[in-house]
Every structure is written in structure tokens, then in C-alpha cells.
Amino acid sequence: MSGFVKSLRSLARRLASKRSRANGARPAEAGAAWYDAMFAANPHYHCHYRESFYYFLWTVIADRLRRAGVESVLEIGCGSGQLAALLFDQGLREYTGVDFSAAAISLAKKTAPQGRFIVGDAHAQELYTGLSCDALICTEVLEHIEDDLGVVACFPPGIRCICSVPNRRNDAIDKHT
Structure with a gap:
């Protein structure tokens, strides 16, 4: 295991311990069904990328x-x-x-039909093996995953990686803020 991943895990344990003492337990990770409903109902996910509040990022x-x-790219x-898109x-x-989220993938296939989209689990090591890509992107995702560092540990070694998490407090996902 790389020193970087060890450092991230150590930091996560310290933050989790601090958070547990201050705020109590974190809510459980939401399942695919919750995200399916969100992607189906929220108009933000149906707009052109220029209209998204993530456009600048x-x-x-x-x-x-x-x-x-x-x-x-692998996202x-x-x-x-x-x-x-x-x-x-x-x-x-x-x-x-x-x-x-199968609903997200269904939307993605319509939004960017030239892409390849997979319903899959970010924790699955086989997802990363055999994939040839220049860069990996993971934006505004890790804060929703209970074992986020387990996901990061799956990333192929040496790959260019761009990750982001929110810079605002949110008690539901207060892990990185």
C-alpha cells in the first residue's frame, strides 16, 4: 500500500474519530434506489451542462x-x-x-451517447483492472461513500486523478468539510 493511501486512511480515521465525538454517528450510506429516485426527479440532472451549478468546476x-x-477518461x-458531454x-x-444508479446511467447514455457507461460499484477492483485510460475523475462523490478510502485504494497506481469534495458543511456528508 502506498504511503499516500496510508496517509489518507490515517487522516480519515482521525477525522472520523473527531466527528464521532462532536456530532454523533454519521447517517448510513444511501443506496442505489435513493439515487435512482433523485436522478429521475431532480431537474438539475436533466439540464445542459452549461446550466449546472457544477459548470465552473x-x-x-x-x-x-x-x-x-x-x-x-474513467469517471x-x-x-x-x-x-x-x-x-x-x-x-x-x-x-x-x-x-x-441505473437511472443515472440511463440519463448519461442520452446525454453523451458517444461515451461508454456502466452500472457498477466503485468498490469493485475488477472495474479498474484492464481499463486503459489517461485520467480518472471522481467529483463530488467520495463524500457519499462510507468507505471512500477503500474506493481510492482501488484507483490504478500512477494514474492522473482529479477528485473533489464539497467545501461547505453538510451534516449528512460531513466527512471532508
């Missing part, structure tokens, strides 16, 4: 990928495919998106 990500010469927690519009050649 996505443009920064697209810029970093372009500057690095990235041609293929963990791809949601409705809005970031994929932006990346294709910016010239990305290959994209694989993974989400454990």
Missing part, C-alpha cells in the same frame, strides 16, 4: 485534462453524464463513466 477539470493531453460517479465537446476521444 467542470470547466476547470476540462482545462486541466486538455493541458495534460488526456485523451481517455467514477458519472451521474447523468453532463461532465462527459462537456469533455466530448472539448475534444475528448474516449470516456467510460461508472455509477451505481
